[in-house]
Amino acid sequence: MRQGEFVKSDGFPPQYDEVMFPPRGAPGSVRQARTSIPWWNPRYWRKRVWAGIGVVLVIIIIIAVAVGVTQSKKNRYPDYSAITYSLSETYGGENFFDKFNYFTGYDPAQGFVHYVPAPEAKQRNLTYATPSTAVVKVDTAVGPDSEPNASTGRFSVRLESKTTYNRGLFLFDVKHTPYACGAWPALWLTDPSHWPDNGEIDIMESVNQGTGGNQMTLHSTGGCSMGGVKRKMAGEAADGNCDHAANKNAGCGVSGGDKTFGTAVNGAGGSVMAVEWRDAGIRMWQFARGAVPADVAAKKPDPSTWPEAAADFPSTECDIGSHFRNNSIIVNIDLCGDLVYGSWKKSGCPSNCTDLVANQPDLYKTAYWEFGSFEVYQPA
Ligand SMILES: *[C@@H]1O[C@H](CO)[C@@H](O)[C@H](O)[C@H]1NC(C)=O
Ligand SMILES: *[C@@H]1O[C@H](CO)[C@@H](O)[C@H](O)[C@H]1NC(C)=O
Ligand SMILES: *[C@@H]1O[C@H](CO)[C@@H](O)[C@H](O)[C@H]1NC(C)=O
Ligand SMILES: *[C@@H]1O[C@H](CO)[C@@H](O)[C@H](O)[C@H]1NC(C)=O
Numbered sequence: 599m600r601q602g603e604f605v606k607s608d609g610f611p612p613q614y615d616e617v618m619f620p621p622r623g624a625p626g627s628v629r630q631a632r633t634s635i636p637w638w639n640p641r642y643w644r645k646r647v648w649a650g651i652g653v654v655l656v657i658i659i660i661i662a663v664a665v666g667v668t669q670s671k672k673n674r675y676p677d678y679s680a681i682t683y684s685l686s687e688t689y690g691g692e693n694f695f696d697k698f699n700y701f702t703g704y705d706p707a708q709g710f711v712h713y714v715p716a717p718e719a720k721q722r723n724l725t726y727a728t729p730s731t732a733v734v735k736v737d738t739a740v741g742p743d744s745e746p747n748a749s750t751g752r753f754s755v756r757l758e759s760k761t762t763y764n765r766g767l768f769l770f771d772v773k774h775t776p777y778a779c780g781a782w783p784a785l786w787l788t789d790p791s792h793w794p795d796n797g798e799i800d801i802m803e804s805v806n807q808g809t810g811g812n813q814m815t816l817h818s819t820g821g822c823s824m825g826g827v828k829r830k831m832a833g834e835a836a837d838g839n840c841d842h843a844a845n846k847n848a849g850c851g852v853s854g855g856d857k858t859f860g861t862a863v864n865g866a867g868g869s870v871m872a873v874e875w876r877d878a879g880i881r882m883w884q885f886a887r888g889a890v891p892a893d894v895a896a897k898k899p900d901p902s903t904w905p906e907a908a909a910d911f912p913s914t915e916c917d918i919g920s921h922f923r924n925n926s927i928i929v930n931i932d933l934c935g936d937l938v939y940g941s942w943k944k945s946g947c948p949s950n951c952t953d954l955v956a957n958q959p960d961l962y963k964t965a966y967w968e969f970g971s972f973e974v975y976q977p978a
Contacts, residue, residue, distance in 0.1 A: 690971030709935035737760035771970030808860025
């Protein structure tokens with residue numbers, strides 16, 4: 599720094615009010631400038647001040663845009679406008695069970711059951727159909743002294759529809775839901791030979807006495823989430839990530855409430871579950887026996903006229919069409935297994951699950967499904 603330059607002796611550049619910076623057309627001394635330049639007048643602001651103002655403005659704009667994008671993301675909602683449906687398939691009457699394969703392998707959910715084939719299910723009366731009703735039960739005949747006994751698991755049934763589906767409107771008339779200590783019943787959709795690639799749609803599911811209510815859940819591969827998106831539903835959301843690899847495969851669940859499974863709903867005559875599966879999303883309704891929409895009874899169901907859904911899984915952050923494909927209707931009653939072991943301590947049930955299932959056949963007399971019919975509709 600050479601002497602004689604216009605710098606302060608401490609080497610720092612001069613401050614604003616020390617610089618000779620006279621108003622245009624009014625030359626003056628430093629002294630004059632100090633006393634006559636009003637700091638609030640933009641005419642006298644230096645480049646640095648303007649740059650600061652520019653930076654602040656840019657930050658404000660970025661924040662505003664981010665808030666706007668977040669808000670509009672939160673408000674995004676798919677178009678669930680009316681689709682005209684026509685009946686494509688009915689599961690009902692004495693032939694109800696003919697439309698299902700019977701899964702007989704080792705239980706994929708680590709349950710304490712032996713799923714039996716169709717002839718044995720019929721012979722043990724675990725499947726039973728009349729013109730108006732279809733019953734699916736677990737065995738209650740085998741006791742500790744039977745041969746064989748239930749020391750390696752109790753006989754039960756897992757049905758998988760022969761028809762597979764891609765979208766549609768499904769109506770399940772459920773007259774009785776299974777409940778008992780150790781029971782894990784479910785009514786669901788999946789492609790068992792391509793799980794989780796083709797997804798899983800759980801429509802009715804509960805454990806033990808069913809007092810926790812009905813759980814409606816999607817399980818998928820990665821990239822399917824309900825977290826933070828706008829939903830229109832009466833049920834209460836649990837985890838938002840549908841990815842089976844997250845949260846120990848908890849899926850993205852919605853609780854129907856405490857009167858939606860077990861004695862509470864059975865005592866009221868059961869309910870009708872409706873599932874609309876379309877590219878816009880998957881929605882589920884649970885209609886109390888006395889509140890089934892007239893268009894359902896008339897076989898002209900129109901979800902766009904129904905009350906708010908119990909569960910809404912919009913396509914906002916989940917490409918429904920690519921995550922859910924080729925699903926069968928599955929009906930089963932598992933005993934013990936992952937979900938039961940995880941909830942045993944707070945279930946109020948005595949002893950342990952396998953002890954009850956092996957040795958207390960009478961406990962399982964309430965562990966049965968009773969259905970009216972299933973109807974599947976497709977866009978007309
Ligand atoms: C089979 O089960 C049905 C439904 O629970 C019942 O009504 C019927 O009496 C049973 N049949 C026999 C032979 O036990
Ligand atoms: C159950 O059956 C197995 C095989 O027949 C037998 O070894 C076992 O002792 C039986 N359990 C009871 C409690 O009788
Ligand atoms: C559809 O699902 C059925 C039953 O799981 C399976 O046998 C079939 O291979 C699947 N089809 C396709 C195209 O994935
Ligand atoms: C379950 O309870 C039975 C009977 O009390 C007992 O013998 C058995 O060891 C228990 N099993 C486990 C896994 O706790």
